[in-house]
Amino acid sequence: MHDAPALDVQALLDAVENASPAAAVTTAARHLADAVGAQEVAFWIADAAGQALLRIHDGERLDVEGTPAGAAWREQRVERDGSWWVPVTVRGDAQGVLEVCFQGDAATDGITDGITGGGTDGGTDGVLAHVRTVAHLLGYVMVANQRHTDEYETGRRSESFELAMEIQRRLLPQAYVCEGGSFTLAGWLEPSSSAGGDTFDYIASPDRLTVSLIDAVGHNVNAALLATLTVNAMRKARRDGGDLGAQAHAADVALTQHAQEEEYATGVILELPLGDGPGPLPVRVLNAGHPPMRLVRGGAVTVVDVAPDPPFGLDYGRDRKAFGSHTLELNAGDRLVLLTDGMYEQSAATFELDDHIARTSGLHPRNAAQDIARAFRDHVHGQPEDDATFVILDWHGGTTSRETDGGSDLT
Known part of the structure; x- marks a missing residue:
């Protein structure tokens, strides 16, 4: 020795x-x-x-x-x-x-x-x-x-980004993965050649985890700018202490005031309380015209059909709308997958999304995200016609304390 x-x-x-x-x-x-x-x-x-x-x-x-x-x-x-x-x-x-x-x-x-x-x-x-x-x-x-x-x-770059993607990338969290003891989260953005306004965000506060997924209408720089306006309006409201409704309202007002007619964004926002209990966990969900999430429980994938409010920025000629939230219960071991419509529209219409979610359900969200993204790229031959974005969120239950080795959760 x-x-x-x-x-x-x-x-x-x-x-x-x-x-x-x-x-x-x-x-x-x-x-x-x-x-x-x-x-x-x-x-x-x-x-x-x-x-x-x-x-x-x-x-x-x-x-x-x-x-x-x-x-x-x-x-x-x-x-x-x-x-x-x-x-x-x-x-x-x-x-x-x-x-x-x-x-x-x-x-x-x-x-x-x-x-x-x-x-x-x-x-x-x-x-x-x-x-x-x-x-x-x-x-x-x-x-x-x-x-x-x-x-x-x-x-990190094997090739140069277009301007629209450069703008969208600045909206993303600095880390795509977060292990938080009671939860593990991983997000992914697979950009199209003409960036489609997709982005995701999360923040772990002392008492809650907030996760959002946004899809701004259109392509290229204008879509990236709409996404920038939407995300930063929501971040400001959140940092001012606003709940899900206040964040959604802020995004809606920002787009209504600053975007052009018929420019809007869809989105979904989750809020999970971070406490000491193992579950079931009441998760608040707000859906602004966004595609349904997937719930993975015991390896089975089901569609979570939350009644949607209108998208952010669409004024139907009535008083400013109030966004409502819904409650979803998670059990320890459950997985939620948030996604944008680029995962199954146009060139990805025949992509077996739910099958891939099921096949990767036993993997760490980081590895599941990599595998789903790789399968998606292969399916569209590396040329998606729209941005495809998803967030995988595992709820483990318990506290936010972790048992780690070298920065990775041993459990």
């Missing part, structure tokens, strides 16, 4: 803070290499489509499917194939993997416990623990520093 290497976390954080925001991740990687005697340490970031891992700074590509790096990222475990591949994750949001290479195998003899593909059952001398710690820290380093640089956002 080797002596445990010295990893000074304070020195690592100081080094990151002293580096430029664009160099923060590579600085942390170099610090780890020095601490554990690695020949090379590199960070691979997950691309925006969830199909590949891109080596930060030089853009070298590894497919997720069929690679140890992809397995580490997808399954949230350490893989080894000569290099160590360690997931970089914050609150369930899998940002990429850390690759750690040693000179030969001598440096890692007897420390492969817990690493798939290692081939031995030896103990650990501290190297693996340090690598996992730095990988977890690396996730927070990237979250903090991407506020100040485009380095990590551009690093």
Whole structure:
């Protein structure tokens, strides 16, 4: 057994803070290499489509499917194939993997416990623990520093976005995945070539989780601007303490006042109380002309048909409408899937959506979202005629406390 290497976390954080925001991740990687005697340490970031891992700074590509790096990222475990591949994750949001290479195998003899593909059952001398710690820290380093640089956002892109998609992307939450103890959530936006005004949002407050899905009418920049107006009106109302009705009213007024005639948006908003009880959970739902959700219970998929109010921004010549909410009960283990009509209209009309939801019902929402998105892309040959967006929400019951390892919920 080797002596445990010295990893000074304070020195690592100081080094990151002293580096430029664009160099923060590579600085942390170099610090780890020095601490554990690695020949090379590199960070691979997950691309925006969830199909590949891109080596930060030089853009070298590894497919997720069929690679140890992809397995580490997808399954949230350490893989080894000569290099160590360690997931970089914050609150369930899998940002990429850390690759750690040693000179030969001598440096890692007897420390492969817990690493798939290692081939031995030896103990650990501290190297693996340090690598996992730095990988977890690396996730927070990237979250903090991407506020100040485009380095990590551009690093995710295999190709350039059109202007409308650039606008829509800025509306999305910074993390598509959130593990919250009593819930796990994952969202996905599959854009069409002419962006169709889709977006989703969520926020975990101290006592509630609010989730929304919006589809603004039209395509291209105008649809993206309508979505921007809708989402930000709802965010303002929410931050001012408004309930679902107030958020819907704010979106409706904003579109009525600022959009052109016949420009509108459909939407669905959920509000889940976050308490100590295991369920059943009363979920408030507001539907503004939006397609029905799906409920997955015991592996069976059913349509949740909530009576809709009119879409946001459609004035039928009467007094400003009041939006009503409905109550849906969730049991621990239930899954809700919110979606836009792009999942089954036009080029996707024959996509077996409910079958894919059922087939992925046992997967983590993050992996279920990736699998459904991949199947959808294959079905439309990579050319959807409308944006296709969905949010997968699992309700686990209980409290918001978590049992985690390296930023991922063990349960």
